[in-house]
Amino acid sequence: MNKLYGRLFLMPGLLTLLAIIIFPLFFTIALTFSNWSVANAGFNWVGGRNWTDIVSNERFWDAMMRLIPLSFLTVAIQYVLGFSIALIAWRGIAARRFFRVLWLVPMMTTPVVMSVVWKSIFNESVGPVNDVLMKLGMDPVPWLSSTTPAMFAIIMAEVWQWTPFMFLLLLAGLLSLPKEPFLAASIDGAGPLRTFFKVTLPMMAPVSIGAIIIRLIEASKIFDTVYAMTNGGPGSSTETPTYYIYLTGLRNFDLANGATMSITYLLVFIALLTVIGQVLSRLSKPKGI
Amino acid sequence: MIIKRVLVTAFVSLWSIFVLMPLLWALVTSFKSPAAVENGATYIPFLEFQPELTGWSNIFGGGGATTNLIPPLMNSIVVTLCAALISLALGTITSYGLSRYLYKAGFIKNQDIIFFFISQRIMPPIVLSFPFFLMLKALGLLDTRSGLVLVSIAGLMPIVVWLMVDFFNGIPKELDEMAMLEGYSPFEVFGRVILPLAAPGLTVAGMFAVIFGWNDFFYPLILTFGQVVTLPVAIVSLNATITPYWTLSAAAIFAILPLIAFAFAIERFLSKGSLSGAVR
Amino acid sequence: MLDIQGVSASFNGEVFLKDITLQAEPGHIYVLLGRTGAGKSSLMRAVGGLLPLDAGTIHFAGEDITQKPVWKRDAALVYQQFINYPNKTVRANVEFPLRKLKLSRVELNLRVDTYLKKVGLFDFANRRPSQLSGGQQQRVALARSLARQSKILMLDEPLMNLDFKLREQLREEFLDLVSVGSQAVTFYATTEITEAMMLGYQVVVMHEGSILQIGSPSEVFESPRNTLVAQIVNDPPMTLIQARVTEGNFVLGSDLTIPLPVHLRNLGDGEYTFGIRANDLVPAVDSAASESCSIQFVEVSGSETVLYVTSPSGEMVVQLEGIHDFSAGGKIELEISAERLFAFDHLGDLLIAPGIGVK
Numbered sequence: 013m014n015k016l017y018g019r020l021f022l023m024p025g026l027l028t029l030l031a032i033i034i035f036p037l038f039f040t041i042a043l044t045f046s047n048w049s050v051a052n053a054g055f056n057w058v059g060g061r062n063w064t065d066i067v068s069n070e071r072f073w074d075a076m077m078r079l080i081p082l083s084f085l086t087v088a089i090q091y092v093l094g095f096s097i098a099l100i101a102w103r104g105i106a107a108r109r110f111f112r113v114l115w116l117v118p119m120m121t122t123p124v125v126m127s128v129v130w131k132s133i134f135n136e137s138v139g140p141v142n143d144v145l146m147k148l149g150m151d152p153v154p155w156l157s158s159t160t161p162a163m164f165a166i167i168m169a170e171v172w173q174w175t176p177f178m179f180l181l182l183l184a185g186l187l188s189l190p191k192e193p194f195l196a197a198s199i200d201g202a203g204p205l206r207t208f209f210k211v212t213l214p215m216m217a218p219v220s221i222g223a224i225i226i227r228l229i230e231a232s233k234i235f236d237t238v239y240a241m242t243n244g245g246p247g248s249s250t251e252t253p254t255y256y257i258y259l260t261g262l263r264n265f266d267l268a269n270g271a272t273m274s275i276t277y278l279l280v281f282i283a284l285l286t287v288i289g290q291v292l293s294r295l296s297k298p299k300g301i
Numbered sequence: 302m303i304i305k306r307v308l309v310t311a312f313v314s315l316w317s318i319f320v321l322m323p324l325l326w327a328l329v330t331s332f333k334s335p336a337a338v339e340n341g342a343t344y345i346p347f348l349e350f351q352p353e354l355t356g357w358s359n360i361f362g363g364g365g366a367t368t369n370l371i372p373p374l375m376n377s378i379v380v381t382l383c384a385a386l387i388s389l390a391l392g393t394i395t396s397y398g399l400s401r402y403l404y405k406a407g408f409i410k411n412q413d414i415i416f417f418f419i420s421q422r423i424m425p426p427i428v429l430s431f432p433f434f435l436m437l438k439a440l441g442l443l444d445t446r447s448g449l450v451l452v453s454i455a456g457l458m459p460i461v462v463w464l465m466v467d468f469f470n471g472i473p474k475e476l477d478e479m480a481m482l483e484g485y486s487p488f489e490v491f492g493r494v495i496l497p498l499a500a501p502g503l504t505v506a507g508m509f510a511v512i513f514g515w516n517d518f519f520y521p522l523i524l525t526f527g528q529v530v531t532l533p534v535a536i537v538s539l540n541a542t543i544t545p546y547w548t549l550s551a552a553a554i555f556a557i558l559p560l561i562a563f564a565f566a567i568e569r570f571l572s573k574g575s576l577s578g579a580v581r
Numbered sequence: 582m583l584d585i586q587g588v589s590a591s592f593n594g595e596v597f598l599k600d601i602t603l604q605a606e607p608g609h610i611y612v613l614l615g616r617t618g619a620g621k622s623s624l625m626r627a628v629g630g631l632l633p634l635d636a637g638t639i640h641f642a643g644e645d646i647t648q649k650p651v652w653k654r655d656a657a658l659v660y661q662q663f664i665n666y667p668n669k670t671v672r673a674n675v676e677f678p679l680r681k682l683k684l685s686r687v688e689l690n691l692r693v694d695t696y697l698k699k700v701g702l703f704d705f706a707n708r709r710p711s712q713l714s715g716g717q718q719q720r721v722a723l724a725r726s727l728a729r730q731s732k733i734l735m736l737d738e739p740l741m742n743l744d745f746k747l748r749e750q751l752r753e754e755f756l757d758l759v760s761v762g763s764q765a766v767t768f769y770a771t772t773e774i775t776e777a778m779m780l781g782y783q784v785v786v787m788h789e790g791s792i793l794q795i796g797s798p799s800e801v802f803e804s805p806r807n808t809l810v811a812q813i814v815n816d817p818p819m820t821l822i823q824a825r826v827t828e829g830n831f832v833l834g835s836d837l838t839i840p841l842p843v844h845l846r847n848l849g850d851g852e853y854t855f856g857i858r859a860n861d862l863v864p865a866v867d868s869a870a871s872e873s874c875s876i877q878f879v880e881v882s883g884s885e886t887v888l889y890v891t892s893p894s895g896e897m898v899v900q901l902e903g904i905h906d907f908s909a910g911g912k913i914e915l916e917i918s919a920e921r922l923f924a925f926d927h928l929g930d931l932l933i934a935p936g937i938g939v940k
Contacts, residue, residue, distance in 0.1 A: 014633065017487040018402030025395025025458060026414065032455040033421060036432030043431060097316060100309055111313070113568045114320055120560045120567070124518040124533050129327045129553050132546045140326060143342035172323065204305075233425045236518045240537050254427045254519075262523050267431050274428045281425065475664050478631055481651040482658050483729070484681030498668055 043271035050265045062272040072273050075253045076280065082163065082252065083231035086170045087224060093171065094178025095220075099212075101179075102186045119176040127240035130169040131156065134241070159249040162242050166250060169237050174230070178223055185219030186212075221292045228288065232281060253277045324557070330550035331356045338546045356551035370552060373535035377515060380446050380531060384453035385510035391454070392461025393503065397491055399462070400469035401477060415466055421459040426519050429455075437524055444528040452520050457510045464509065468502030469495070508567060515560070532556050582606055583628070583733065583766045588637030590627055597623035597632065599790040605766045605783075607732065610759060612781035613770040614801075615813060619787040621770035625735040628768070629656045641732070656733035657726035657765075661741050663718035665710040671721050672697070672706040678729050696728040699758060716747045727758065734765040738772065756780055774816050778802065786810050803936065808854060808929040817859040817887050819923070820897040824855050831855075831919060834894045837872060842919040844935050853932070856923035859887065859900035865914035872897075876911045888913065 047058045066072065097115065118126070133139050134155040142152035155161045193215065197207045213220075235254040238244055244251035244259070251259075257277065261270025329346060330338065337343050337350035346352045362369035395418075398404075399411055433452055434443070442448030472495060480490040496503075521531040530538070536552045539545070588601040598620050605611050613621040626632040628639060630651035638647045646654055657678075665674050675693045684692070697703040700720040710718050719739060726734060736759075740748045756779065759767055769780055777784050778798045786794045786801060793813070794806040805811035811819045824833045826848050832838050841848065865871035874890035874897060881887075881904055888899045888907055892915070899915060907913065924933040 014402070018398060018404065021394055021398030021402065021487075021491070022404060022414075025391040025398075025462070028391055029418065029421065029455065029458055032451070033424075033429065036429045036436065039432040039435075040428055093316070096312065100313060109568065111317065113564055114317055116564045116568055117324070117561055118320055120512060120564045121557050122516040122518070122533050122560065124516075125536050125553050125556045126323060128537060128540055128549055129323050131540070132330065132549060133323060133326055135546070138338055138342055138546070140342045140344070172319065229423050233427075235427070239518075239522075240540060254425060257427050258430075258523070261431050262434065267435075271431055274425075274431070277425065278428050285423070473664065475660055475662075476666065478629075478651070479658070479660075479664060480677075482629055482631075482654075482656055483678035483725075484652050486650075486652050494666065 040271045040274055043267055044275055046268050046271075048267040048271075049269075058268075062268055065269070066272050066276055069269075069273070071248055071251070072253070072256060072276075074248070075251045075256045076277070078250070079232055079234075079252060082167065082234065083228055086167050086174075086231050087227045089167070089171050090175045090178045090227060091220070091224060094175045094223075095182050095216075097175070097179045098182040098186055099208075101183055115176050115179060117176070118173050119180075121173070123173050124236035124240050126173060127169055127237045130165065130172075130237075131241045134165045156242055157246050159246060162246065162250045166234075166237050166241060169241065170231065170234070173237075174227060178227060181223040181226075182216065182219060185216050185223075189215050217295075221289075224292065225285070225289060229285065324554075327550040327553045327557075330546055331554050333547045333550075335545070335547060353547075356545075356547035356549075357555075359545070359548040360552045360555060368535070368539060368548070368552075370532065370535055370555060373530045373532045376446065376529050377532040380449045380453065380521075380529075381511055381514040383446070384450045384457055384514045385507060387450065388454050388457035388461050388510050388514075389503065389507050392458045392506070393465050393496075393499070394491075395458075396462050396465035397469055397495065399466050401474065415462065418459045418462040421455060422463075426456070430519070430523055433520070434523060444525045446529050448524055449521060449529065449531070452524065453514055453517060456517070456520075457514055460509050460513060461506045464506040465499070465502055468499060468506075472498055504570070508563075508570075512560075512563070582642065584638075584640040585628070586638050586640075588624075588627055588639065589635045590623060590632050591635055592633075596790050598627060598634075601627075601637065601790075601792055603785060603792060603795065605768070607764050607766050609782035610767040610769055610780050612777040612784045612798075613768055613787055614772070614774065614777040614781075614784050615787035616772060618789070620790040621787055622737050623790070624787070625658060625737055625768055625770060628654075628733060628735065629658055630654050654733070655729075655731045656735060657729050657731040659719075659722050659726050659736040659739045661738045663710075663715060663722050663742065665718060665721050665725070667710055670707050670709060671702055671713070674710065674721055675725050675728050678725060682729070692728050692730075696724040699727070700724045700754075716743050716751065719743065719751075723758065730765070732765055733768075734759070734763070735768040735770075737770045739769075740776070741772075752776060752779065774802075774814055777814075784814075786813055788813065804931060804934045805923075806931055808856065808925050811856055811923065811925075811931075815858060817898045817900050819856045819858055820862065820895075820899075821854055821856050821925075822894045822897070823852060824894070825852055826850050831922075833872070833917075836893075837917075839917075839919055842922065842935075844920065845922060845924055845933055848924060848933065852927065854925040854927070854929065856925060857917055857921060859898045860902075861918045861921035862897060862899040862915050863918060864901070865916040871914045871916040874913055874915050876907055876909055876913060878909055879907050890915070 042055070044062050045057055045059060046055050047061070048055060101112075101115075134141055136142055136152060136155055136157065139155070141155065146152055153161050155165050189212075193211050194207065197211050202210065233254055234252045235258065238250060238252050238255045239258075242250045244255050248256070253273070254277075257270050257273045260266050260273065329344065332346060332352035332354070333343065333350055334353045334355055343349040360368055360370045362371075399415055404411055404414060437443045437445075437448045437452070440448070442451065476494060476498075477487075477490050480494045481487065485493065516533065517531075518533045518537070521534045522537075525531070525534065533556070536549070536556055539549055539552060583603075583605040585601055585603045585605075588598055589596075590598040601620075601624060603611075613619075613624060615621055623632055627634060630646075630649060634647065638645060640646065641654075665671075666677060669677065672693060675696060676689065679689050679692060682689075694703065697706055700723055702717060702720055702724065705713065705717065710721060713721065719742075723739070726736075740751055740755075743751065759769075759780075769776075771777055781798050783795060784798050784801045785792055786805075788809055793810045794801055796804075801810065802814050805814055808819075808821055811821075822833065824831060826832070826841065826845075827850055829841050829846070830838050831841050831845070872892040872894065874892040876888055876890050877896075878889040879886065880889070884903060886901045886903065886905045886907065888901070890897050890899060890913060897915065899913075921935050923931065923935065926932050
């Protein structure tokens with residue numbers, strides 16, 4: 013009797029999710045063994061050909077490698093900034109409603125719409141950034157027509173969008189910390205810097221790791237920003253894996269290759285995630301606290 | 302310490318300016334005439350340029366412009382609300398089960414099932430995009446609201462489950478037992494006893510679902526072609542040909558405004574302490 | 582009648598109930614007495630349908646309810662940790678179960694009012710449980726269960742989480758509330774012997790999932806079936822010592838020999854386990870029939886002093902009236918009131934109890 017009701021509660025949601033996820037996932041995997049494209053619509057088995065081909069797909073691996081600086085930098089900046097703001101808010105400074113709402117707004121806005129706004133901001137001829145730079149006597153920067161500045165612009169848009177998310181998570185973590193260690197530290201005469209590095213930071217380790225991992229995951233999926241701001245350009249120098257796969261599979265309709273890249277991407281993603289998770293948790297193991 | 306005060310104030314100010322800047326820029330630009338945009342950056346209305354409503358009328362189809370953002374807005378509203386409601390319903394029922402019953406299928410247990418749900422948010426959407434495309438095509442659901450709702454559920458249900466399982470775990474199981482002893486069947490217990498108690502959690506989960514659903518860009522991009530475009534897709538497509546920044550900015554502000562209002566609502570909700578009670 | 586036959590339950594290797602057999606009649610209170618983990622809660626949950634059984638059957642009024650789902654059994658349970666519906670008022674709390682009883686509006690309201698008055702919370706009807714004290718919350722839970730007038734009523738150590746004074750006060754009210762005019766089979770679980778003695782029509786002594794003895798309070802107290810039961814029903818614990826019977830004498834160790842008291846005359850020669858209650862050990866007056874003991878631990882509670890001592894024959898527990906000035910490390914001479922000795926055989930089963938005669 014118990015079991016019956018248990019199943020009745022679980023099944024609708026679980027089955028729906030399984031149907032929407034598992035079947036497509038296997039289909040994608042199957043696609044990697046086909047040659048489905050505009051020329052060969054439909055499923056034709058070609059064995060592991062796509063898998064050997066992908067090793068030499070430079071553009072794909074460039075995109076993958078690009079993720080490293082892109083996501084790590086973005087998340088690192090978000091973490092430092094978000095933590096700083098969280099620390100300030102934690103002490104009750106700037107506790108006024110205006111600030112709280114303001115700092116919440118970016119992560120609630122539609123990322124892709126904001127990317128369009130950032131594009132207008134970084135516009136090389138009529139955007140305010142170059143305007144201010146020129147007024148300050150500096151040279152205008154080719155923001156969106158040159159690789160490194162373009163990456164910078166993308167990172168800035170991402171930082172703007174998601175630092176509030178870090179801020180919220182870290183603030184919640186700070187608020188749940190016990191007061192005793194801080195009292196002890198102040199009795200011991202520790203200054204603010206020392207307290208931060210020896211007390212606050214270690215205690216915030218689990219929350220920090222969780223927040224960083226969540227954001228790394230999301231940052232690795234970047235698509236919206238790239239689509240709106242640079243279209244992967246100039247050339248293909250700001251392409252992220254998702255963007256390139258999108259082009260391949262859904263613009264050029266080369267589903268077989270697109271699927272192969274997707275699965276490769278997924279596998280690397282999972283592998284890296286596991287490794288990073290392990291490394292971070294080992295780093296945070298208390299060293300005799 | 303004065304230095305500390307100064308530093309903190311400076312930091313807070315800088316950050317606040319940084320946050321405000323893109324929004325203000327878009328707001329100001331939305332009132333510019335084409336000339337005011339194309340001749341270099343201008344900042345202060347009335348001083349450096351005369352504000353106009355060209356951009357704003359353009360986004361509603363005025364002045365011979367071909368874009369009207371009202372239909373995409375409607376699409377966004379309908380799709381988001383439907384997807385959020387369905388995900389909330391399905392997700393909550395599933396979470397209740399995961400909280401109250403111990404499942405076991407071979408070596409798969411509750412924790413594993415929960416992980417399965419959460420892992421759906423980890424997986425990059427691109428991996429499922431091809432099958433989704435083909436599936437919806439086969440079902441004739443490409444470029445339809447139903448198709449979008451269906452696909453959105455896959456992304457929103459995990460969020461609901463993740464939040465609600467924790468929340469249900471915070472409600473003592475003894476309440477369930479008590480109600481059952483008092484003659485209520487498990488469904489009645491869920492609906493009449495536990496669900497009312499779960500209201501705060503449901504609200505939070507609902508808000509998250511709506512936000513994530515509304516801001517979704519990828520799936521609407523690849524699964525619609527003009528019939529049932531959602532707001533984000535409509536706005537970005539303005540970007541494609543020429544870039545009329547006055548129109549774009551107006552469109553951006555138009556899209557962002559409801560979300561800012563929402564941010565006010567959420568902040569109110571959070572500061573009432575409701576959140577700390579909801580996510581126990 | 583509630584008829585429980587051979588009920589066993591376990592989960593993940595942990596055994597909760599072992600072959601429980603018990604019959605209970607309506608209109609009486611059956612006290613489940615035992616230590617924490619004895620199986621009292623498990624038994625009640627099994628009766629309520631909340632615990633899946635590995636074996637055994639439960640019948641009520643002739644009907645087999647073993648497979649009946651929880652919400653179809655007519656059983657009420659009052660928990661140890663006062664639980665009420667937090668988002669309903671006191672009145673709504675009591676009303677909630679009554680809605681399932683198909684009563685008329687008038688009847689329902691009457692019942693709610695009656696029971697609210699019975700527990701003394703009529704004036705608090707519109708408050709939420711969070712606005713009430715612990716004792717009041719427990720009374721709401723009680724009213725909710727009693728108002729149902731269910732055929733089975735179970736209370737799981739309901740007074741345990743209340744402070745001492747409140748417990749005493751409620752215990753009295755309790756008996757009235759639960760027994761007067763009640764037609765329910767009532768189970769009351771407790772670890773406290775006083776409660777068992779006061780409330781029980783029958784006491785069911787449980788230990789580690791099994792029932793050790795069922796009997797009236799005086800039966801269980803005066804004739805504990807074995808040493809285990811004796812330990813459960815005595816607080817402070819009964820002192821158990823090994824001794825011999827030789828030629829009509831009670832011989833303890835090498836230096837204490839006294840003639841067998843009247844009630845033990847029928848014991849043959851041999852080794853036995855003897856038990857003596859803590860308040861039947863007295864400071865010695867006549868040093869010939871006494872044991873020299875050294876004090877390990879002194880406990881003063883209420884208006885009594887309890888001494889934990891060691892003697893040449895083993896450990897003993899003594900309870901003395903009044904507050905005395907003893908301290909650990911000191912010495913005391915103790916005399917065994919021989920006429921209060923219990924005799925158990927080598928298996929621990931009761932042979933002879935004082936004051937009643939052979940079991």
